Amino acid sequence: MLITLSSKSQLPYTPSSENLKAREWFQDAKFGMFIHWGVYSVLGDGEWVMNNQRIDKQTYQKLPAFFNPVSFDPKEWVALAKAAGMKYITITSKHHDGFAMWDSKLTDWDIVDRTPYKKDALKMLADECKKEGIKLCFYHSHLDWYQENYFPRGNTGQTTGRPDSGDWYKYLDYMDGQLRELLTGYGEIGAIWFDGHWDKKDSDWRLGTTYNMIHSLQPACLVGNNHHLAPFPGEDFQMFEKDLPGQKTTGFNTEQKVGELPFETCETMNNSWGFNLQDKNYKSTKTLIQYLVKAAGYNSNFLLNVGPMPDGRIQPEFITTLNELGKWMEKFGETVYGTRGGPVTPRSWGVTTRKGTRVFVHILNPEDNNLLIPDFGKKVKSVSVFDTGAKLKFKQDAFGIAVSVPAEILDETDTVLVIET
């Protein structure tokens, strides 16, 4: 009886011209800010705290009263993203705890109805993004530990004290309704970034219906879904959580096939997505620059996460690193923005990116003063150092290009060479 709904997801999908243009924009943009922020931030123990500390719904409802982000200034967040060289922001509209960070009319489980702050944080951010030319995207959880109609339940959220009954399709209607609010009241939305499908991956998620609704409301809005599988029809980009496309290093993505859509990889600045008071495992600026560059070499965007504090500020450790990243991007951004990965596939020494007739060689782990770049079928005119323009000696034959890279030009983060073809 519900077969018509599920089979809809299998319909072939032809993206609109606006959508294809948005995909190009997305790939050119390369670098975005991921933001995990919600009432869980109050506990300083990450966004999974409801599940991990086995907090029941009744108890979890005490949290919004403590969420009063008086220091939240969207101007500061957007300025920081821009200073870091980021071109878009993807923020949690709703995480797995189901709490809406905007003024939803479909529930009172939201920031305006339940917190002393009473303001629509997403609207404030949307207005500032629009003003500053930053694209806003929403991370939206399929999975919901709060709604009773999220039933039968999946692998997680078993301990939140909900009754053993509920109407699954009512839940999906509710989710679509909330997405409709986000796509009609907050201006142009760059993307919807779904997560949580893996909680019950054999369910009828009615993805086709949801995806069609998104594309009919906003044709240029890109749909992505962190289901750790091959892309489904109706999706416009493919994300790889804490992983470069196809590397399968996380353990939970062994079934993930690399598709044909634009890629995005996301990573944390310490080990947490949502604010974690005790997590001091900060990644260095060098590590994060190298990750961004590697992502570009894999033809992928990089979405770098911050988990703002419950008072609305971003912690100073993150701010320092992001500003350093931005300094690097000011100088070397040309070799990242607007590029595509390749022509040479990633190597142990680094990666390549390309734009027009130029190939940018990013040496991340120098191995030898003689750099051997496999042949990529183009006649090389010159090889030079990106930041100084100094010409380097090279020899091209049928096997590839050998470049002499003197030790004194090596940079400990990234030595960038330009090949003119």
Ligand code: H79
């Ligand atoms: O929002 C952030 C995390 O909260 C969320 N995605 C990022 C962007 C996330 N949820 N889970 N994970 C990340 C890790 C993956 C866990 C999984 Fe599983 C392992 C999913 C499927 C297998 C454990 C077992 C959780 C569900 C089943």
